[in-house]
Amino acid sequence: xxxxxxxxxxxxxxxxxxxxxxxxxxxxxxxxxxxxxxxxxxxxxxxxxxxxxxxxxxxxxxxxxxxxxxxxxxxxxxxxxxxxxxxxxxxxxxxxxxxxx
Numbered sequence: 374x375x376x377x378x379x380x381x382x383x384x385x386x387x388x389x390x391x392x393x394x395x396x397x398x399x400x401x402x403x404x405x406x407x408x409x410x411x412x413x414x415x416x417x418x419x420x421x422x423x424x425x426x427x428x429x430x431x432x433x434x435x436x437x438x439x440x441x442x443x444x445x446x447x448x449x450x451x452x453x454x455x456x457x458x459x460x461x462x463x464x465x466x467x468x469x470x471x472x473x474x
Contacts (some may be wrong), residue, residue: 407432423459424466 415468417467420428427446434441443464 420470421463423463423465424470427463427467 427450430449431441431445439445447457447460451457
């Protein structure tokens with residue numbers, strides 16, 4: 374009975390939304406994954422300023438960084454004057470935060 378009701382609901386022409394309308398409603402430039410991460414960062418969810426900076430760095434990666442790898446991020450942050458301890462603490466904090474998300 375349940376399957377029949379689901380199929381009946383799906384076939385209802387009132388529930389049909391043309392694909393063109395859906396595509397128009399969603400901006401082409403938004404990446405849902407990046408948007409979710411950006412919203413989580415905006416809410417603060419317990420990340421320090423250093424960790425937020427690193428996440429923003431990944432999301433908005435500067436052209437001069439090239440391929441985004443942990444090594445590239447570390448080198449970039451070292452060039453900005455970050456000590457290794459600060460970088461690793463930020464990485465560990467992000468790792469723990471991602472486990473929660």
